[in-house]
Amino acid sequence: MIEFKHLLLSAVVACFAQAAAANHDGADAKRGERVFKKCRSCHKVGEGATNRVGPQLNLLFQRTAGSVEGFKYSPSMLRAGADGLVWDHVSLDTYLENPKSLISKTRMNFRGLKDPGDRADVMAYLRQFSDNPANIPEASPTIVGTDHEVDPEILALQGDPEYGEYLSSECVSCHQIDGADSGIPSITNWPVEDFVIAMHAYKDKKRVHPVMQMMAGRLSAEEIAGLAAYFEKVGQ
Amino acid sequence: MKLNRRNFIGSAAAVSATLSAPMVMGASHGRPKVVVIGGGAGGATVARYLAKDSKGAIDVTLVEPTRTYFTCFFSNLYIGGFREFSSIGHTYGKLAADYGINVVHDWAIGVDRDAKTVTLAGGGTLPYDRLVLSPGIDFKDGAVPGWDVTAQQKMPHAYKAGSQTQLLKAQLEAMPQGGTFCMVAPPNPFRCPPGPYERVSMVAHHLKANNPTGKILIVDPKPKFSKQGLFQEGWANHYDGMIEWVGPDFGGDKVEVRPDGMEVVIDGEVTKVDVCNVIPAMKAGKIAEIAGVTNEAGWAPVHAATMASKADENIHVLGDSSHQGDMPKSGFAANSQAKVAAMAIRGALTGSKVFPAKFTNTCWSLLDTDDGIKVGASYEATDEKIAKTDGFISKTGEDAALRKATFEESVGWYDGITSDMFG
Numbered sequence: 001m002i003e004f005k006h007l008l009l010s011a012v013v014a015c016f017a018q019a020a021a022a023n024h025d026g027a028d029a030k031r032g033e034r035v036f037k038k039c040r041s042c043h044k045v046g047e048g049a050t051n052r053v054g055p056q057l058n059l060l061f062q063r064t065a066g067s068v069e070g071f072k073y074s075p076s077m078l079r080a081g082a083d084g085l086v087w088d089h090v091s092l093d094t095y096l097e098n099p100k101s102l103i104s105k106t107r108m109n110f111r112g113l114k115d116p117g118d119r120a121d122v123m124a125y126l127r128q129f130s131d132n133p134a135n136i137p138e139a140s141p142t143i144v145g146t147d148h149e150v151d152p153e154i155l156a157l158q159g160d161p162e163y164g165e166y167l168s169s170e171c172v173s174c175h176q177i178d179g180a181d182s183g184i185p186s187i188t189n190w191p192v193e194d195f196v197i198a199m200h201a202y203k204d205k206k207r208v209h210p211v212m213q214m215m216a217g218r219l220s221a222e223e224i225a226g227l228a229a230y231f232e233k234v235g236q
Numbered sequence: 237m238k239l240n241r242r243n244f245i246g247s248a249a250a251v252s253a254t255l256s257a258p259m260v261m262g263a264s265h266g267r268p269k270v271v272v273i274g275g276g277a278g279g280a281t282v283a284r285y286l287a288k289d290s291k292g293a294i295d296v297t298l299v300e301p302t303r304t305y306f307t308c309f310f311s312n313l314y315i316g317g318f319r320e321f322s323s324i325g326h327t328y329g330k331l332a333a334d335y336g337i338n339v340v341h342d343w344a345i346g347v348d349r350d351a352k353t354v355t356l357a358g359g360g361t362l363p364y365d366r367l368v369l370s371p372g373i374d375f376k377d378g379a380v381p382g383w384d385v386t387a388q389q390k391m392p393h394a395y396k397a398g399s400q401t402q403l404l405k406a407q408l409e410a411m412p413q414g415g416t417f418c419m420v421a422p423p424n425p426f427r428c429p430p431g432p433y434e435r436v437s438m439v440a441h442h443l444k445a446n447n448p449t450g451k452i453l454i455v456d457p458k459p460k461f462s463k464q465g466l467f468q469e470g471w472a473n474h475y476d477g478m479i480e481w482v483g484p485d486f487g488g489d490k491v492e493v494r495p496d497g498m499e500v501v502i503d504g505e506v507t508k509v510d511v512c513n514v515i516p517a518m519k520a521g522k523i524a525e526i527a528g529v530t531n532e533a534g535w536a537p538v539h540a541a542t543m544a545s546k547a548d549e550n551i552h553v554l555g556d557s558s559h560q561g562d563m564p565k566s567g568f569a570a571n572s573q574a575k576v577a578a579m580a581i582r583g584a585l586t587g588s589k590v591f592p593a594k595f596t597n598t599c600w601s602l603l604d605t606d607d608g609i610k611v612g613a614s615y616e617a618t619d620e621k622i623a624k625t626d627g628f629i630s631k632t633g634e635d636a637a638l639r640k641a642t643f644e645e646s647v648g649w650y651d652g653i654t655s656d657m658f659g
Contacts (some may be wrong), residue, residue, distance in 0.1 A: 170594060178655070183644040217626060
């Protein structure tokens with residue numbers, strides 16, 4: 001049953017459909033433990049787990065991002081935590097699918113788990129290392145099988161850098177054009193895809209910063225592509 | 237003088253049309269000319285964007301009396317001891333050298349709308365095809381009985397940054413132990429809605445460390461103010477019992493000051509104070525009135541999509557002076573409006589592409605060390621006004637890490653907007 005379920009899911013995901021959620025009736029912690037092998041070289045979880053390349057993952061749910069004592073996080077992760085990012089099914093699902101969509105300059109060097117079932121299962125596994133797993137939903141039905149990835153059609157848009165330059169005047173009231181990043185992150189010379197993914201994560205309110213949610217919220221996919229094209233090359 | 241009077245009389249006089257004819261030709265020969273009056277968040281930004289984006293196709297002149305411009309935003313942080321005074325001062329060297337802007341340090345004292353010229357106090361005349369007015373604010377005469385500009389040495393307004401800000405800080409530092417700092421807050425609308433209340437927070441921060449028995453009295457004609465819940469929560473957290481706010485229910489709207497005796501009279505009751513910061517009711521900067529583009533309330537109505545004056549399509553008014561709709565009077569707003577105006581002016585003078593106007597604003601305020609809050613919104617141009625489309629505000633009870641990040645963000649924004657203004 002379980003195997004069949006995942007076969008079905010993978011097939012659906014392969015054709016970029018998002019409607020598979022209804023078929024996924026619960027996440028599997030045992031299978032999640034197997035998926036976790038991909039994470040284990042960097043992350044420890046369970047009794048006595050300590051920070052390694054990545055922070056230990058006990059009590060992960062409801063934890064503020066970037067808050068494990070003694071672990072040296074990227075400035076981006078610390079900023080996200082200060083902005084109010086808390087790990088729950090929604091944020092973890094997004095982060096695990098593509099870490100850069102949530103934290104552009106995360107030190108977690110991992111491409112992500114593209115299969116929604118893999119993510120749901122690994123979260124079900126990690127959930128067991130909470131103080132009180134019963135209080136954490138196994139996996140909300142709205143999460144399991146949701147595809148957060150930016151639509152490939154959007155990623156394929158060729159942005160107009162001239163239009164981006166015009167739109168950029170709104171960005172540079174805060175973000176410095178010379179790339180300085182004290183207090184407010186630098187947005188210059190990013191790879192186009194990273195820029196687009198990050199902006200859509202704000203637009204979809206996956207990233208928590210209220211100013212950026214507002215700014216990205218009223219930009220169309222073409223406008224975001226234009227900005228990405230402009231900022232990629234600015235100052236070069 | 238002659239030019240001013242002619243404008244007051246009206247623009248239809250045939251004689252002025254005849255006189256102005258050679259000037260119009262002068263302005264329209266060669267590169268189109270834009271004159272910008274006021275080198276703050278609106279004026280410096282519009283000058284820089286016009287010069288930068290037209291790539292020399294527009295001849296831009298910026299008229300600003302001061303050689304070093306001190307930003308009103310962050311001047312409260314100087315009062316609180318969080319910034320050096322020099323850190324809020326900016327010069328126009330890059331705008332002149334890197335962008336080719338003709339920076340004229342002089343006062344504009346007249347606008348002849350028929351001849352399309354600006355007269356300078358120093359005697360010069362500047363022809364224009366488009367004129368941008370971004371003169372900030374002036375104070376309404378008689379707004380606070382007993383106060384006028386001759387009293388500003390005893391009772392500073394410190395609401396145009398510069399020597400007034402330094403004076404207020406010096407008076408605060410010299411305040412006797414247990415003394416009273418009084419602020420007479422302005423009625424709406426006014427520059428920087430959270431500004432007076434951030435200032436109170438900064439004064440309280442200073443007193444807490446240096447004069448812990450000192451008191452702050454705010455006399456306010458308004459029943460409520462910007463970010464009120466956030467400020468009052470912050471004051472209770474950091475400065476419990478130090479700040480008294482007297483709103484209109486308790487006579488805050490019936491105030492008179494006596495600068496010679498350092499007295500404040502609230503609804504007939506005399507209070508002796510040690511420092512008195514009088515922030516009177518405001519109107520558009522004087523040159524907007526001289527140009528004849530202001531309404532009876534003292535502000536200059538503009539079309540939202542272009543920031544063009546409703547009285548004259550060749551004059552654009554930015555920032556605090558403009559009457560535009562939903563945006564607050566803030567440096568951020570002026571900077572945002574300047575980009576829309578620059579695009580519209582460029583489109584009209586050089587035929588460049590004009591995109592739909594978008595506006596944004598965010599106002600950060602500091603309550604105490606590492607305790608920053610913010611409010612902001614996005615806007616669009618409608619036929620009638622600049623209309624708010626979305627917004628956000630900090631919440632009461634936020635944790636310390638978020639408040640610290642908000643403050644750090646404001647410092648980053650300061651660097652961003654000042655590079656956007658001055659290059």
